[in-house]
Amino acid sequence: MSQGRIARRFAALAREGRAGLVTFVTAGDPDASTGAAILARLPAAGADIIELGMPFSDPMADGPAVQAAGLRALAAGQTMIKTLALVRDFRSTEQDTPIVLMGYYNPVLQYGPERFCVDAAAAGVDGLIIVDLPPEEAEPLAVPAAAQGIDLIRLVAPTTPDARMPKVVNGASGFIYAVSITGVTGTASAAQEAVAELVARIRRHTDLPVAVGFGINTPAQAAVTAVVADAVVVGSAIVRQVERAVAGEGPAAADAVAGFVAELAAGVRSADRPAPLRAAAS
Amino acid sequence: MTNVNTFRAGPDERGHFGPYGGRYVAETLMPLILEVEQAYNAAKADPAFRAEMDHYLAHYVGRPSPLYFAERLTDHLGGAKVYFKRDELNHTGAHKINNCLGQVMLARRMGKKRIIAETGAGQHGVATATIAALFGMSCSVYMGATDIERQKPNVFRMRLLGAEVVPVTSGAGTLKDAMNDALRAWVARVDDTFYCIGTVAGPHPYPAMVRDFQSVIGDEVRQQMQAAEGRLPDTLVACIGGGSNAMGLFYPFLDDPSVAMTAVEAAGHGIETGQHAASLTGGRLGVLHGNATYLLQDADGQIQEAHSISAGLDYPGIGPEHSWLHDMKRVTYVSATDAEALEAFQLCAKLEGILPALEPSHALAQVRKMAPGLPKDHLLVMNMCGRGDKDVFTVAGALGMDI
Numbered sequence: 001m002s003q004g005r006i007a008r009r010f011a012a013l014a015r016e017g018r019a020g021l022v023t024f025v026t027a028g029d030p031d032a033s034t035g036a037a038i039l040a041r042l043p044a045a046g047a048d049i050i051e052l053g054m055p056f057s058d059p060m061a062d063g064p065a066v067q068a069a070g071l072r073a074l075a076a077g078q079t080m081i082k083t084l085a086l087v088r089d090f091r092s093t094e095q096d097t098p099i100v101l102m103g104y105y106n107p108v109l110q111y112g113p114e115r116f117c118v119d120a121a122a123a124g125v126d127g128l129i130i131v132d133l134p135p136e137e138a139e140p141l142a143v144p145a146a147a148q149g150i151d152l153i154r155l156v157a158p159t160t161p162d163a164r165m166p167k168v169v170n171g172a173s174g175f176i177y178a179v180s181i182t183g184v185t186g187t188a189s190a191a192q193e194a195v196a197e198l199v200a201r202i203r204r205h206t207d208l209p210v211a212v213g214f215g216i217n218t219p220a221q222a223a224v225t226a227v228v229a230d231a232v233v234v235g236s237a238i239v240r241q242v243e244r245a246v247a248g249e250g251p252a253a254a255d256a257v258a259g260f261v262a263e264l265a266a267g268v269r270s271a272d273r274p275a276p277l278r279a280a281a282s
Numbered sequence: 283m284t285n286v287n288t289f290r291a292g293p294d295e296r297g298h299f300g301p302y303g304g305r306y307v308a309e310t311l312m313p314l315i316l317e318v319e320q321a322y323n324a325a326k327a328d329p330a331f332r333a334e335m336d337h338y339l340a341h342y343v344g345r346p347s348p349l350y351f352a353e354r355l356t357d358h359l360g361g362a363k364v365y366f367k368r369d370e371l372n373h374t375g376a377h378k379i380n381n382c383l384g385q386v387m388l389a390r391r392m393g394k395k396r397i398i399a400e401t402g403a404g405q406h407g408v409a410t411a412t413i414a415a416l417f418g419m420s421c422s423v424y425m426g427a428t429d430i431e432r433q434k435p436n437v438f439r440m441r442l443l444g445a446e447v448v449p450v451t452s453g454a455g456t457l458k459d460a461m462n463d464a465l466r467a468w469v470a471r472v473d474d475t476f477y478c479i480g481t482v483a484g485p486h487p488y489p490a491m492v493r494d495f496q497s498v499i500g501d502e503v504r505q506q507m508q509a510a511e512g513r514l515p516d517t518l519v520a521c522i523g524g525g526s527n528a529m530g531l532f533y534p535f536l537d538d539p540s541v542a543m544t545a546v547e548a549a550g551h552g553i554e555t556g557q558h559a560a561s562l563t564g565g566r567l568g569v570l571h572g573n574a575t576y577l578l579q580d581a582d583g584q585i586q587e588a589h590s591i592s593a594g595l596d597y598p599g600i601g602p603e604h605s606w607l608h609d610m611k612r613v614t615y616v617s618a619t620d621a622e623a624l625e626a627f628q629l630c631a632k633l634e635g636i637l638p639a640l641e642p643s644h645a646l647a648q649v650r651k652m653a654p655g656l657p658k659d660h661l662l663v664m665n666m667c668g669r670g671d672k673d674v675f676t677v678a679g680a681l682g683m684d685i
């Protein structure tokens with residue numbers, strides 16, 4: 001099978017010898033057209049991979065900022081069909097930056113996992129992160145996702161014991177998402193040593209690239225995390241730029257997000273990394 | 283569930299009741315939930331755990347609760363012989379404490395120092411705060427801001443018991459939002475915290491564990507009915523929020539084919555208005571709060587707010603075992619409106635001198651509908667799972683009275 005966008009992007013990052021920046025925004029936040037404008041600006045601003053949140057009424061793993069983003073999008077009429085259309089429109093001009101949809105299982109289940117994977121692949125989606133779908137329950141989505149060449153990204157948490165690690169990473173594709181804190185998105189930040197230890201623990205069980213997220217809020221934190229990770233995920237801090245713009249503070253949403261993402265990208269690229277962390281995923 | 287002749291074998295080892303149940307949680311919580319399951323299995327097999335629980339059930343909760351023949355109500359309805367299982371006489375005034383005792387004892391056994399819980403009406407919060415006080419553990423109860431407004435007496439009771447009541451402003455500020463925030467709080471403090479869920483919902487093992495702790499209700503009914511009438515009851519009736527009092531009454535009888543069971547969801551202003559809490563009647567299969575079950579939701583899979591006059595039934599889901607029993611047609615699921623529950627509440631007060639909680643008032647509304655058509659030797663047991671003192675302000679408001 002030919003390599004997908006996610007594998008190609010990590011291979012390119014490995015050649016450049018730097019970590020990637022993964023940016024999270026919620027689809028349709030604060031409304032459909034502004035959300036599309038924000039999305040379109042991300043690659044040029046320095047996003048290497050885009051995580052696009054599928055809004056859900058009950059986001060139980062998210063902190064206040066991402067919760068509020070989802071509610072703004074839902075209030076503005078965002079639906080799953082509109083989210084897939086947003087990806088399709090983005091893809092008509094941008095072919096290289098991978099898009100990973102992130103959300104909760106129920107909206108996918110209601111859409112129908114098979115039909116969802118077919119439509120998502122057709123729209124240009126490369127990966128899925130379903131926060132409340134652990135490996136034990138994943139099969140109904142994992143099978144159609146694999147059939148469509150979509151990576152179902154697995155999450156590893158600080159609480160995941162070594163004995164459980166194979167269950168989580170075996171059969172994973174794309175990359176491993178390391179949740180750096182025990183908490184919801186956008187709250188505390190992890191100590192650098194704890195992140196390094198978690199990443200090292202994951203690398204003992206898989207050759208896939210490791211992206212670290214949850215609790216990374218500033219360019220400086222992104223730079224520090226980029227020393228040990230293959231990619232750094234920033235979500236709540238970006239979404240707060242939208243929140244501020246909606247509140248009438250600072251520049252317009254798309255400008256605010258693009259400006260902040262550029263700072264994050266600079267942070268990630270400034271990381272002082274040791275020799276290549278590992279060969280690109282084959 | 284390999285033995286096709288039993289309804290009592292579920293869930294399977296992954297927590298599934300047919301297509302329902304399971305463990306739909308973030309990876310951060312998964313290892314904890316596996317740990318709760320292991321600890322629960324060990325406790326279940328330990329006679330000392332059972333003995334200590336029986337001790338507190340007898341001397342602290344006040345079990346067994348009476349099985350009471352409601353003679354005047356029976357005469358009034360003119361059909362089936364109506365019994366009340368009087369779990370409203372338990373300490374703290376509802377069945378909730380049966381489960382809280384079990385879970386907090388388990389938390390203590392696991393070395394946890396802090397208990398968190400969600401609450402809607404405040405009954406589960408009060409029961410959790412009570413047992414936490416009894417065992418000297420710290421307790422935080424997550425409660426929707428809307429519910430805090432409409433259940434002030436219970437909020438104050440929890441604070442008197444030493445619990446922290448955490449207002450939840452996300453979503454509509456009701457029970458489902460409180461459960462979201464309790465799960466978020468659990469993720470943030472996994473080391474020292476135990477989450478005491480108030481009904482037969484949530485990720486495995488909670489639905490089975492809560493059912494087991496509540497099954498004391500049905501176990502007692504079996505013995506008490508044998509003593510009173512020399513046989514099994516014919517019909518069991520209970521209300522459904524998440525479904526814990528109903529599971530507790532039904533479970534011991536699931537494999538007795540002569541025993542019919544009816545569970546009553548809250549129809550709020552009426553199913554046709556869309557403002558109700560009847561997940562089985564008006565919902566469809568979905569995933570929320572760690573389990574797959576019938577849920578009130580829109581076409582896009584967004585969860586809808588439930589409505590009921592009874593804060594304890596105001597939940598857009600139902601325990602997964604009920605979803606399965608519904609599909610198996612072992613239990614009949616019906617609904618009662620706010621207005622029907624209010625009428626039943628008043629009738630019970632005047633005829634029996636018992637103020638039922640608004641939750642079992644829904645069960646009573648169903649008893650009023652079905653008892654007159656049943657023969658006089660038909661033994662009907664209704665779970666009087668809570669007392670109505672907490673609801674007098676709501677009832678006064680609904681009746682347009684000032685107190």
Ligand SMILES: Cc1ncc(COP(=O)(O)O)c(C=O)c1O
Binds near residue numbers: 406524526593
């Ligand atoms: C008295 C009473 N009955 C019933 C319920 C509903 O819960 P369940 O269906 O789990 O019994 C509640 C919940 O607060 C309650 O307080």
